[in-house]
Amino acid sequence: MRILAFLVVLVVALLAYIRLAPTNAERWHTLPDVAGPGDTVEEGGFLAVRRITAPAEEVLVAVEQRALATPRTKLLRGSATEGMITFQTRSLIMGFPDHTTVAVQGDLLVIYGRLRFGRSDMGVNRARIEAWLETLGPLTAPL
Secondary structure (H helix, E strand, O other): HHHHHHHHHHHHHHHHHHHOOOOHHHHOOOOOOOOOOOEEEEEOEEEEEEOOOOOHHHHHHHHHHHHHHOOOEEEEEEEOOOOOOEEEEEOOOOOOOEEEEEEEEOOOOEEEEEEOOOOOOOHHHHHHHHHHHHHHHEOOOOO
């Protein structure tokens, strides 16, 4: 019985840590180097790069509006005028945080989503980023 009680306390503590752990915004407010348009799937993340067909700030404002309309998403750091924005989106039940950074580099829109805890996001970052891209319409060129 004590072992079961210990396991329950351990699970509750882990879930509390996931929800309450402070986030170092500097750590997540970065992007990898990109060469050109395309998608990259990685363990626990997704990188989408598209050519933009509108001014950079207009594209970033549109992405910011779409991102903040996503449930459980908040602005973590940056702004459209700064040229780079990082968001945190939490899963519905467990509250796992994912971080998505968006910037325009030259004529490329770069959106990089990755998880904070674990190894696999089960495609959640890719699905969210693709949904955001769908709403940008004529602001980006298709692959």
